[in-house]
Amino acid sequence: MDLWRGLRCREGGFETVAGAPSSTTEGSVVEERGTSVSKPHERGIETVADAPSSTTDGTDDVTGVITPVSLDYLYAASPEESAFYRGLAEGRLLGQRCPECHKVYIPPRSACPSDGNPTTDEVELPDKGTVTTFCIVNVPFMGQRITPPYVSAYVLLDGADIAFLHLILDIPAEEVRMGMRVEAVWKPREEWSTTIENISHFRPTGEPDADYETYKQHL
């Protein structure tokens, strides 16, 4: 019976927008979306068929349910990743080099993805690099800290063989391009901790774009 009655429960943090409004008691008034519907009916019981159609009473069909969702979890960093995060707390970018193929990974992977060898050689990398690929974020979402449009990009640090994701700001989104040279913008030192968020974002260095040949193998 009254399943499709409009329900709004903002206190509970969710909202269901339902279609045909109805009433459960004879002659009662249900207010939805600023409209009032008074509908007396037989025996105080209403079937769906009794309910006014959404096509005739001006209300909308259910199109979605809005509800907050969160997930709390703990991430256990490997010893190599721990070194990386401790380095960040000192403003350093620490990767590791494979002893076999000499590729440099940041963050370190513990073992080389190419040949499986343990990566034990620590390498400190500069905070400058090249944009390999990127996307312009145009879609707003809950918890978003930057107003779209903005750019999320893969940045290949100089000397690294794998790119990592970060923000590209201080430039209009439509001007970001593959090969653009960028540098890290660090937050104030007193805000540093063991997180990549010590780097606020990357910004253009103003250098000429990198030659495609220099990063094409890292796309």
Ligand SMILES: [Zn+2]
């Ligand atoms: Zn290797």
